[in-house]
Structures are given as C-alpha cells and as structure tokens.
Amino acid sequence: EHFAGIHTNLxxxxxxxxxxxxxxxxxxxxxxxxxxxxxxSVKTLDECAQGIYATL
Structure with missing residues (x-):
C-alpha cells in the first residue's frame, strides 16, 4: 500500500x-x-519502487 502511495507522489x-x-x-x-x-531521477526512483512493490 505504501509503495502505491510512493508511486502516486512520484x-x-x-x-x-x-x-x-x-x-x-x-x-x-x-x-x-x-x-x-x-x-x-524521479523516474528511476519510481521504477525501483514499482520493482519492490511487484515482489511483495
């Protein structure tokens, strides 16, 4: 849930x-x-967050 929030903020x-x-x-x-x-940089951070979220 928090990673979805990170994505939205980014x-x-x-x-x-x-x-x-x-x-x-x-x-x-x-x-x-x-x-x-x-x-x-934000795009890179978003890709990282999405990658982490996908593994949860």
Missing part, C-alpha cells in the same frame, strides 16, 4: 517538473537542465 513530482519546464520555456537553460535531471 507521479505528482513528474507532473510538476513538466509544468515547470513549460513555464521556463528554455529561458533559463541551467534551470531547465536541473529540472530535467530531477525528472529523470
């Missing part, structure tokens, strides 16, 4: 990263790169 982080990138629209390349890296 979906929200991904959503907000995408929205932030849309707002920035390339005006600040370093910030865009940081947000993209955060999004990629």
């Amino acid at each position: 979906d929200w982080v991904t959503y907000h990263c995408q929205k932030s990138l849309a707002l920035i629209e390339g005006d600040n390349p370093k910030l865009s790169e940081a947000i993209q890296s955060l999004g990629e």
